[in-house]
Amino acid sequence: MAGEEGYLPLPKGFSTHAIHHDQEPEKWDSMAVVTPLVTSTTFKQYGPADFKKYEYGRSANPTREVLENLLAKLDNGKHGLCFASGLGAQSAILGLLKSGENVISGDDIYGGTNRLFSKVATRFGIETTFVDFLDLSNLEKAIKSNTKMIWIETPTNPTLKVFDIKAVSEIAKKHNIILAVDNTFLTSYLQRPLDLGADITVYSLTKYMNGHSDVIMGALTTNNTKLWEELKFLQNSMGIIPSPFDCYQVIRSLKTLSLRMQQHGKNSLAVAKYLEAHPKIEKVLHPGLPTHPQHELSKKQTSGYCGMVTLYLKGNLDHSKKFLQSLKVFTLAESLGGYESLAELPCVMTHASVPEEQRKILNISDTLVRLSVGLEDIEDTIGDLEQALKQI
Known part of the structure; x- marks a missing residue:
């Protein structure tokens, strides 16, 4: 469970900040307790190029600004920026680089990120080297004179x-x-990667931060003012901004983030322990299990674990398909981090764009199933897995 013995303490004041930071009623003429949804695309000026604070909705928006400030606060950072999607945030970050420069990326990353680096960034002359960061000598060996960025996901x-x-x-x-x-x-x-030395923390807000499967958005936070200024310029120049309504939704969702993450963690660990003991399961991966290879490292840099569980079924692709099609509480769908439990087969779904030879190296096999354990009653969640496993 999040914050249990051996893990880093949970951040003090987190829920208070999530509910109140930059959301004081006094900042609005209306004294609204809930942050107003401002949809205006443009703002009246006192005179030519003489405006109060906002000029044009792409450049800045009052609702979006509240969310950006809130995200920075929750990350113990100085600056935040929001984008139309997680990949939009990543695209802006790639915009920091020039043709001929190099990115060193973890080899096991979201399929969309892999595609962005390997099939889009290359069109602009930006090369990516994929390495396994479990052995940091791989990173040291991969660094070249033109390496300007390191990109990792963890977990x-x-x-x-x-x-x-x-x-x-x-x-x-x-x-x-x-x-x-x-x-x-x-x-x-x-x-909090910024506290651990990262220059930029990146999010797909679509997932846990929003947590309701009804918003697609990305974000980044940083303590580096120079980087923030460059990235804000790219946000405006590239036009990859979210809608004010979506920002309003995420502000709402962050107020319950701490409660949701605690329950996701409890439920996912219960599922992982159940699956680890099941005779039809080859292997279970969950950072909260003592059997996870980086269990101790996880405790040193995190306050707990989320709702993700990865399992390897005994059998083949047909067994995987039958198992997934038999689920009733879990929904067979891409994405993760919502209140509802989701299940998917990465080899043909979220990671289908990863080259087959690379999937083999990463052990993204035909029997690897990814679960996003939601907030349903745990008895129903485990019961659903039990009945589906009986079908294979």
Whole structure:
């Protein structure tokens, strides 16, 4: 469970900040307790180029600004920026680089990130080197004179490897390289990469931060004012901004983030323990299990764990398909982090864009199933897995 013995303490004041930071009624003429949804695309000026604070909705929006300030606060950071999607945030970060420069990325990352690096960034002359960060000598060997950024997810998607953020940040600083950490799985409630030395923390807010499967949005936070200014310029220039309504929704959702993450953690660990003892399961990966290879590292840099469980079924692709099609409480669908439990088969769904040879290296096999354990009653969740396993 989040914050249990051996893990980092949960952040003090987190829920209070989530409910109140930059949301004081006094900042609005109406004294509204709930942050107003401002949909205006443009703002009246006193005179040409003489405006009160806001000029045009793409450049800045009052509702979006509240969310950006709130995200920074929750990450113990100075600055936050929101984007139309998680990949939008990543695209802006890639915009920091020039043709001919190099990114070193973890090899086990979200399939959309892999596609962005390997099939889109290359069109602009940006090369990516994929390495396994479990052995940091791989990182040291991969650094070149043109390496300008290191990109990691931890835990990884979908094999839930945990990387040592502080150790990676020390290497990055030694070589004057930007370190960006995708913190989507754990959120700022359970892990704060900026505190561990990261330059940029990145989120798909679509997942746990929003948590209701009704918003697609991305974000980043940073303590580096120079980087923030460059990224804000790119946010405006590239036009990859979220709608004010979606920002309003995420502000709402963050108020319950701490409660949701605690329950996701409890439920996922119960599911992981159940599956680990099941005769039809080959292997279970969950950072909260003592059997996880980086269990101790996870306790050193996080305050707990989220709702993600990765399992390997005994059998083949047909067994995986039959199992997933037999689920009733779990929904067979992509994405993760919502209140509802989801299940998917990465090899043909979220990670289908990853080359087959790379999937083999990463052990993203035909029997790897990724579960996003939601907030349903745990008896019903485990009961659903039990009846589905009986079908294979």
